[in-house]
Amino acid sequence: MSLHTDMIRTKIVFLVLPRVHLLDLSGAIQVFLEAKDLGAPIELEYCSIGDEIISSADLPMGKLKHFRQMELGPDDFLFVPGSEVDFLVSKKMTSQRELILWVQHIHEIGAYVCSICSGAFFLALTGILNGRKCTTHWKRTAELQRRFPSIHVLEDILFTEDQKIFTSAGVTAGVDLALHILTKLTNEKLSYQVARELVVYLRRSGAGSQQSIFMQYRNHIHSGIHKAQDYVHENIRRRVTLEQLADKACMSPRNLTRIFKRETGITVNEYTNLIRKEMLREFMKNPEMNRKQMAKECGLSSERHVIRLLNSF
Secondary structure, eight states: OOOOTTSOOEEEEEEOOTTBOHHHHHHHHHHHHHHHHTTOOEEEEEEESSSOEEOTTOOEEEOOEEGGGOOOOTTOEEEEOOBOHHHHTSHHHHTOHHHHHHHHHHHHTTOEEEEETTHHHHHHHHTTTTTSEEOOOTTTHHHHHHHOTTSEEOOSOSEEEETTEEEEOSTTHHHHHHHHHHHHHSOHHHHHHHHHHTTOOSOOOTTSOOOOTTTTTOOSOOHHHHHHHHHHHHTTTSOOOHHHHHHHHTSOHHHHHHHHHHHHSSOHHHHHHHHHHHHHHHHTTOTTOOHHHHHHHHTOSOHHHHHHHHTOO
16 A cells, blocks of 8 residues: 555544543544645544543543444545543443444455554454454553453554554554554655654654664754754755755754764765665656656756665665
């Protein structure tokens, strides 16, 4: 799944259950709102079970559309943010037969179903997690496994993906999951832009392994180097001098060279080329884009430089 911004809009529906945790809900929503503002083809909607919604912080949220009013298609997304576990396993929820069947149907038609934090308890209740790997907040993993022995609960992991079902660990891991999904819907560069808006400088992957180049080398707190890195991203189509970067970082070129290497572990030139290489990998997925166009978009002087950069490192 790798969508581009000129393709059909993807619907992302949040099923907001009573006693919802506000950060579970708002963190993921903000990722997609920022992406939408940047041109991502995303449509956001919200639904519930018909009750007046009051969050776990006792903040009233009023009534939302009933889930029966929601229409999702293949490759749309249904998100279930976490709520108080005592409510999710209560008789009121276990007796929600119509809702359970609706979620099962959403998954059967090919839509993606996602949970944040304790939302995994509700997905487990629907049965769609049976035989699949999943995760939840570290305090609740043992309880989730005990209550639903047919699922495979993973610990010490930020999020999982198994046959169009995503689950994330607690609270801010929902932001990581949303950024991961946003990358699949658009590209790494847009995810970087959103993460920057949210001041999330290092997007973590589900297993904590491979990282996006747009997010790597930013796990430091030096504001001057962050400004230099931002300037590289924003001006990748043209030649950027060391003097320009030093001016943005409010330091001398010599200091910039030294401090950039100290904070990131690589040189300015290496960093710039890694960004270009990542962009080229994205461009290679587009059969209508030739190497001359790629060179122009990446600030390279010729097609030969494109080939050389793709074969480097």
